[in-house]
Amino acid sequence: MEWYPKSAATAYLDALKLCHKCNRNCNSCDAQMPASTEFLSALAAGMSAKLIVEVTPEVSSTTVALAAAARETGGKLVCIVPEPKLVRTQKEIEESGLIDMVEFRTEDPAEALLNYENIDFSFVNCKAGDYERFIKNLDVNPKKSMVVANNLLPGEEKLGEHLKEVEKRTEVRSMRHLIGEGMEIAMIGKGSDLRMREMSKSARNHGIPFERKTGIVKKTDKSRWLFRVDETSGEEHIFRIPRSA
Numbered sequence: 001m002e003w004y005p006k007s008a009a010t011a012y013l014d015a016l017k018l019c020h021k022c023n024r025n026c027n028s029c030d031a032q033m034p035a036s037t038e039f040l041s042a043l044a045a046g047m048s049a050k051l052i053v054e055v056t057p058e059v060s061s062t063t064v065a066l067a068a069a070a071r072e073t074g075g076k077l078v079c080i081v082p083e084p085k086l087v088r089t090q091k092e093i094e095e096s097g098l099i100d101m102v103e104f105r106t107e108d109p110a111e112a113l114l115n116y117e118n119i120d121f122s123f124v125n126c127k128a129g130d131y132e133r134f135i136k137n138l139d140v141n142p143k144k145s146m147v148v149a150n151n152l153l154p155g156e157e158k159l160g161e162h163l164k165e166v167e168k169r170t171e172v173r174s175m176r177h178l179i180g181e182g183m184e185i186a187m188i189g190k191g192s193d194l195r196m197r198e199m200s201k202s203a204r205n206h207g208i209p210f211e212r213k214t215g216i217v218k219k220t221d222k223s224r225w226l227f228r229v230d231e232t233s234g235e236e237h238i239f240r241i242p243r244s245a
Helices: 005-025 034-046 061-073 083-096 109-115 131-136 192-205
Strands: 051-055 076-080 102-105 121-125 145-150 172-177 183-188 223-229 236-242
Touching (some): 034 121, 051 109, 061 076, 083 102
Parallel strands (some): 051 121, 076 102
């Protein structure tokens, strides 16, 4: 999977600024960890995702972060949100200056997802009921794509279990991170296994625990997580930075 570190860094910094403003001004926003929103923005932009899809049951700073990534890549974000949350979500995006990057939909996510093919980057907030059905309806780009699920509970199936049809066509590898609240990332496409091994090795080297199967992910406000890729070697690194830094 080709990686664009400059795009990742730009999107990360944009999300850092915009999501801080969003969280400060929006009392109704879902309290996402800042680290997780910035990390998602960097992931989507770093892989040059053109079609980004988010399924969320509530107003969230994650929408702003993914819209920032879409702006960086010249793509678009499709935000599928319940009708009662639409006005507030649109307002947050308008105030961030990213309204042109986002297409909003309010119907049943499982039905809405049928309108999109070759999705490059998908984010599913598992607080949304019946999220397994949404994941199974994702038409992901088999050459290179990522599916991210947040708010997974201990003991729930891995993302790969919900992507069996995709796995028949290409490689699917997933692991859980100590970022956000029960976040799991599935990398799809040739070479995903190598990337996953490099990513997990780098994570361990920097003291970031993760799980390939199950486990609870704890929340912390004491540090920030930074994702970087070495332009020469292509190795991926995740850095833990104290809040005071």
